[in-house]
Amino acid sequence: MSERTQEPALHIRHLTYRYRTRETFALRDINLDIQPGELVLVAGASGCGKTTLMRTINGLIPRSYKGGELSGTIRILGQDPAPLRLAEISQMVGTVLQDPERQIVGAYVLNDVAFGLENLAVPREEMLVRIDRVLQELGIPHLRDRETFALSGGEKQKVAVAGTLVMEPDILVLDEPLANLDPASVEEALRLIRHLVDAGKTVLLIEHRVEDVLSIHPDKALFLERGEQVYFGDVPGFLEVVNPLDVKLPADVAVRRLRTMDVPPPPPRRTPDPSADPLVVMENVSFGYVPEREVLHHINLTIQPGDVIAILGPNGAGKTTLVRHLIGLEKPTRGHVWIEGKDTRELSVAQIAHTVGFVFQNPSHMLFAPTVREELAFGPRNLGFDEERIERNVERSLQIMDLTEYADSSPLALSYGQQRRVGIGAILAMESKILIMDEPTAGQDYRHYTQFMDAIVQLPFQAILFITHDLDLAVRYANRVILLSEGRIVADGPPEEVLADEERLRACRLRPTSLLRMNLAHLHRWGRFVPLEMLAQHVV
């Protein structure tokens, strides 16, 4: 044992990898030494090689991803993993995948957590002891007999971690564990990770949400760019190396760094037009999927042209249910939803789509056509537009969403980010007046999502509404914030008012961010929230 602890937990030299089907290298010349008990943050834009690095460490490369080109050396706890089987590596390196939904195989929590131990043929009595211990450690013994698919996002995450921890690996690799959590769950997850590190585990934490991770004091940070290692070292050094436009840094660091940089100005904030006729009115709406359990209570809401609305609230607050009413996918049990003066009960979803465009979170749920062009034409054709109008709208969408060069490619062959642009473009081509998005930025890196959202707010929609867990998205883009909790609107107003009440935010499982705090401190100057770039120009 003593000999083993002197070895680095992870030793990587000149690691290079190319996938079989790609021409460019996913990783190039990576060199790392990670000591036992260290917490290492791995950051970088989407496609920088973070996930590939994880796969080389946990053994999926080359065992599941065959035929690629792999060179360099890896030693895990002093051992060469090359001759080992995946099952053997999985007892040294535990992996929690980005989306816990894709990792959970058991129908019930107990079964899922037991899965790895069953495969290792651990006797039943010992399994039960180990599972109870891990559930206790993670603070989730009450979930033991629950169905996995009915858990909240945060709970699923913890169950996925439990299923890995119970196999007692020394090293844990976590791939974007915070992507789908509300801010309070993020805080809990980070506390848990810190606890694991303090208990002696070595943790590699791959995450876009750098600012959040810094709160649990990682020992080192690794920054990757296009498969290359740009930085590996302590955190203060990392903060000086990375571009604050690529990675979300704490506001004070970002402002200091941005001051010396030449950055383009962010798009101006939209102003609502209270005198115009409302586009949507929700009048005293209550709703339940089953009669005995109401999920929305007495919702009153008006959407005006010019509104950019952020809907915030904890998981399970009813945000998605509310939004489904706006497109007519649900009809209120009591009350009315009026779309441009017409009751949704008398309108089909297709008729409502003329006014309200709804982009689902995952583009793979909607893409089917052989080409991007046909994909974009699908909506307008359903709405009965004539061919000339369809063609005009498709061309315009291609241009605005920067998809012209992919017009004749299959949407299924595009990257995730491009697919999302097709998803928005498809709604844009329908000339809908309101754009509604469910978690538009979840799991996307900072640069991509600011570029994406900067473009979205300049699109010719009369109003935009998005659901998010990211408070900074509301600070930067919204001119109106709605807080939803337990099916009720608890606040509705300008972000400067709604987000100033920290106590109320906490009650809604939200946490003030450094950008919000800085904006609140300088509110007197502009009278409204401003983006980082503007703070950097003026705050000393």
Next chain:
Amino acid sequence: MIVTWSYKERNTFIQRLDPRARIIFMLTAILAIIQTWDFRVLIFWFALAMTAYVLAKLTWQETRRFWMVVLPIITLLVTITALTGRGGEEAYQATHPLFTLPLWGDHVFTISAEQLVFAACQFIRMVTMATFGLLIPFTIHPAHYGVTFKGLGMSDKFAVATDLAFRLVPTVAKDFQTTLDAQRARGYELERKGAGLFQQIRNLAPLVVPVTIGTILSGEDIIDAMDLRAFGAKPKRTWIVELHYEPRDYILIAAGVLLLVATTVAKLLGYIHFWVPSWLIHG
């Protein structure tokens, strides 16, 4: 995410029975039912299936979607059989015309007593088997699937795979619903008025393509996730769930086997045969 069939813990008599015993009984019942066209025997099996349904305390609300799919299919099959031929070559020879349906001109379609009884048998057979089948997903605890299949003699790997495959059906149904919602938001309508059959099938592409591709991709993720948790690492795996046979389970299995043997023997000896009530022929 793999979801499960809508299962409710009710602690009914049916649920307390060992799932292996229930599956064995279901198999023996189906084997017995497919041997017979005797309406009197089929009524017995139908009554048994209904008793099990009532004992399981299943409600129409829960099973409605199942029946909404299954009943029209059964009705369609039975109607087609009845209208396209006499049905059941092996079941009966002689026919007794019962009434006629006018077709065109002087042509008429004659329905015989045998044809009518055969259709009734066919209907009741399928409904009975569907009921026995329905009881499996609705009353077996989803956490017990794997170990149940293992207990029925499958290998470890195959039992785990069958468990996952079993839950694929509700998972695909859920993805289908999400995709339908996403496409409806783009003005898509599942039923197009006045469209021909070919057009109707083409009209399914916006649903079928995303669901199929999504299922394939998530299948790959599940394989990775299983590999990362040492699936197949040892020649034999252990199971967290343990099943124990109780005396009542042995009784159930014995009853199933006995009924199967009795049906087979009775059929061989000619006691069970296609039966038409005499009042239908002579009345």
